[in-house]
Amino acid sequence: MAQPIEFREIPLFRYFEADARQELPNWFTWRQGKQGDIILSYGKSVPGIFIIAEGEVAVTIPKVDSALAILKSGQCFGEMSLVEEVETASATVTIHSATAKLMFCSVGDFKKILVNMPGCAYSFYKGAALLLSSRLRHVNSKMNEEISEVHSLISGILTDSQVPRQLTETMSEVNQTGAAVVSKLMQVMPLLTNLQKKFPDTRTDLEHLQKVLEDVFLIDSQNFDRISQQLDLIFQQFENIKRIANGGTAIPLAGDRNLFKKPA
Template sequence: MAQADTVQSLRISQARSADEREAVWRFRYGVYVEEMGKIALANADHKRRFLTDELDEDALILYAQEGDAVVATLRINNAKRTRLPPALETAYRLSRFSAIAPERLSFSSRLMVARDLRGSVALHKILSRAYELGLESGVVYDFCYCAPALIELYEHLGYRPYTENFLDPEVGYRVPLILALKDAIHLEAVQSPFWRKLKNRPDMWQEQKDADWLAREFPATTKAARWGAGEDAFWQFLADKLRPSTGSRVPLLEDLSEDERKRVLKSGTVLSCRAGDTILRAGDVGNELFVVLSGLAEVRLSKAKQTIAVLEPGQVFGEIAFIANVKRSADVVALAESEILVVSQTFLRKLMRSAPDLASKVLFNLSRVLCERLVYSTRSMLPEKPKPPEKPAKTSGAKKTITIRTG
């Protein structure tokens, strides 16, 4: 069936029956375990090919169906009915929201779309339904977390990074995000698809005092708002970080014109990391490329605890998985507070279609990075050549006469 026909026939429903929920569990397993290779997930039932956990028990489970097949799903938990695991409560900083009634807080997770429909409106349809349900039930804030490569998607929806990132032991480095469902000013500024649902309901718009509270409690949300409101501010920020006068060499951008540099850099999102944050782990699944904007990052072999390289502003990492879709080969840890530009593989694929000349330049630059790393790795593995023994000084057969002068 053509994709257009498939999208038109999508039905968004709530999974209420056991059969409906089990169909969702199987769909999750297919995406996370079979497609993405996350076989070590603690809650994966490999015998039944299910992926479910304790948060599913009292969650609202949305799913999109095409024919008899589940093609997308999203889980929503409400704080009144669900107690999150302590690690998530800490990651979301929920203690800071104690003055807000629990029923006005929700948590979104397990969002996934079938591979063939990831460029369709399936994602928009299931998220729009979730947003409508949130408005109808009086939810004020929705929380979620995502991989660094997906920050751009969530920011376009209206979510904002608001607190420190954290390391999930199963899926890796994650960014906590918050959505103020009724923040009309922000949703309009970022042109969120949710704005179309809210703009004709001014009686539901968030009061300014609530927006001021969020900005005061979590200053990081104001930076996201500034960048979302205009690309010039974001470009200026990146230009300041990577201007040539700093002495930083940016291998990814070599031989690109000013307009081409802008196009590449503005495709990414900025990740703020604390010293000690593990940004990548060996064995993790992911296809993002990272550029150090400020601070330092260390590349380590996790098992040997061996430092491979220290990356300074302008340098890149994650380039192998970005190109080859393989698991991460090393750990990368922030040595200081750092800002990292994250570029997704999706951008490169779009660039190959819309601007093949620019895409070829980027790929050529990445190939040079790979070659430099390969040469360095090869040299570091080779044993040092033993120094040749020193040759004894040449002496003639004649006897030496030593003259002692006395004064």
């Protein structure tokens, strides 16, 4: 059997009077388990307060792969069952080490301590508030680390993919091609007018050809411009993803988002 730990070294009981701390071990019983044993389950009832005497436990929540915390000897869990009205676990606690030994006090018995031992209620809630604050800082720090890793991963993927550079090159090629088409059409149209004058018999065919080229000029050249604007919007969206991945904020898109909508 593990030796009882010193309650004065546990933050939750730091503010208890010395006499009260001496009485606390009498209210706790011993429990032990092996690696993988579940002590508390997320969303299930919390029977009371657990103090780790030997070994380690892992604290996890659904849909998060890594443990939020690894608690070791001298640390406790389950105390929020006395602070919150809803006595259900906000995380799953599993034995992480090969074996573990725990001290346990039920909710009912601990409430008796708070009622019957003078000053314990104030001391407990003060310690619980400070402990909760410390845990929130730890979780916030861990989540910030996870977010930072995701930012770095996304930024690396975007850099390796070279998508922004490829988009820039494609936009440049589209714009050059569109400009070349328009320029050549501008040269062809006067030639067709001259041909109509020199060869009146071909007037009908030349007018048809001229109509086809006008459609190219009025419709297809506009499509080049629309595609160029669409590529520019896509480029801006990739740039915003890079900004967010590097911890920045997105900027408003410049351009008409309706360009991607198909005409009715």
